[in-house]
Amino acid sequence: MNDRIFVTKSFMPPMEEYVEMIKSLWQNVWLTNNGSLHNELEIKLKEYLKVENATLLVNGHSALTLAIKALNLKGEIITTPFTFASTTHAIVNNGITPVFCDIDPVTYTIDANKIESLITEKTSAILAVHVYGNVCNVEKIEAIARKYNLKVIYDAAHSFGITYKNNGIGTYGDVNMFSMHATKVFHTIEGGLLTYKDSSLISKLKLLRNFGISDEENIIESGINAKMNEFQAAMGLCNLKYIDNEIIKRKNIYDLYKKELENLDGIDIKILQEGIYWNYSYFPLYVDSNKYGMNRNELSDLLKENNIFPRKYFYPLTCDFKCYKNQYKCDVPIAKDVSNNILVLPMYGDLEIENVKRICKLVKDKKR
Numbered sequence: 209m210n211d212r213i214f215v216t217k218s219f220m221p222p223m224e225e226y227v228e229m230i231k232s233l234w235q236n237v238w239l240t241n242n243g244s245l246h247n248e249l250e251i252k253l254k255e256y257l258k259v260e261n262a263t264l265l266v267n268g269h270s271a272l273t274l275a276i277k278a279l280n281l282k283g284e285i286i287t288t289p290f291t292f293a294s295t296t297h298a299i300v301n302n303g304i305t306p307v308f309c310d311i312d313p314v315t316y317t318i319d320a321n322k323i324e325s326l327i328t329e330k331t332s333a334i335l336a337v338h339v340y341g342n343v344c345n346v347e348k349i350e351a352i353a354r355k356y357n358l359k360v361i362y363d364a365a366h367s368f369g370i371t372y373k374n375n376g377i378g379t380y381g382d383v384n385m386f387s388m389h390a391t392k393v394f395h396t397i398e399g400g401l402l403t404y405k406d407s408s409l410i411s412k413l414k415l416l417r418n419f420g421i422s423d424e425e426n427i428i429e430s431g432i433n434a435k436m437n438e439f440q441a442a443m444g445l446c447n448l449k450y451i452d453n454e455i456i457k458r459k460n461i462y463d464l465y466k467k468e469l470e471n472l473d474g475i476d477i478k479i480l481q482e483g484i485y486w487n488y489s490y491f492p493l494y495v496d497s498n499k500y501g502m503n504r505n506e507l508s509d510l511l512k513e514n515n516i517f518p519r520k521y522f523y524p525l526t527c528d529f530k531c532y533k534n535q536y537k538c539d540v541p542i543a544k545d546v547s548n549n550i551l552v553l554p555m556y557g558d559l560e561i562e563n564v565k566r567i568c569k570l571v572k573d574k575k576r
């Protein structure tokens with residue numbers, strides 16, 4: 209009961225099922241480079257996510273980096289600073305300038321109404337993030353992209369399994385990136401997946417994830433090593449059987465948090481968006497210190513003193529990172545405010561109900 213509780217805990221399939229799955233590897237000794245488990249997982253994920261094309265990669269960050277490279281983007285990319293380091297690093301490491309746009313105060317995703325004023329002749333794309341699985345204003349973003357002939361990439365790292373208006377979330381934009389890192393709702397230990405409509409990207413991404421090697425004597429792209437191995441794929445195949453159940457368990461926890469905390473003064477819980485099947489990946493609270501009587505950092509410390517470890521996702525904003533500070537313009541008052549006042553509470557299928565209640569009691573009582 210008083211063990212340390214972290215913001216998330218990786219889902220583990222029954223050990224026997226994983227062991228059974230990897231037994232074949234001792235027979236065929238094919239550990240990576242398009243192994244049979246890898247290929248099976250790629251097909252199954254395509255079905256599960258309801259997408260036309262999918263490419264598996266070793267992790268989400270490499271996937272995002274290669275998405276930008278595969279689309280030949282240059283110049284500037286309009287993006288959000290309210291995200292994980294990966295999104296901004298992927299832009300910068302491709303030699304592109306990130307142009308930071310403010311976020312919407314309700315969904316915390318890029319504010320589509322503020323994108324147009326940031327477009328210049330150098331803009332090549334919009335890289336938006338479905339923060340906590342909240343769906344970006346995809347209609348507006350894609351209308352802008354059409355008007356100005358820009359590409360659209362969605363960082364869908366938080367969005368595994370989400371459908372919007374009955375479409376897989378990975379069917380929007382030009383390319384979508386799903387992370388399957390151990391801390392995400394669905395994982396392959398480390399892992400990434402790109403989904404996209406344009407089937408000419410299939411061969412391009414296959415090359416890019418394997419050093420650009422077309423055959424022994426022909427290396428035709430300056431690719432990287434971003435291949436998923438068979439042990440990762442085996443974990444994914446095992447976990448896929450449990451993902452629906454995991455999401456149901458998370459929903460129950462979400463419902464309990466909501467019931468306990470929704471009428472608390474100064475604590476703002478995000479309402480679910482209409483028309484989406486959500487994955488309950490995170491439980492963020494916005495703390496209004498004037499009304500709540502304690503600020504976000506104080507609440508975080510109070511929980512930590514009680515062995516509960518929430519996270520300030522996302523603080524600092526990526527444009528305020530030491531490696532980027534004062535290098536790029538970052539006029540984003542709403543993102544700054546949210547980043548200073550947001551706290552993400554523990555959320556995972558196996559989080560015990562008593563612990564959810566205990567966390568809620570601490571948030572309600574505010575007693576040290």
Ligand SMILES: *Cc1c(COP(=O)(O)O)cnc(C)c1O
Pocket residue numbers: 267268269270291292294295337363365366387388389398399400
């Ligand atoms: C987790 C995450 C990533 C990176 O994914 P990895 O699989 O850990 O490389 C990128 N963007 C966001 C928003 C994330 O949360």
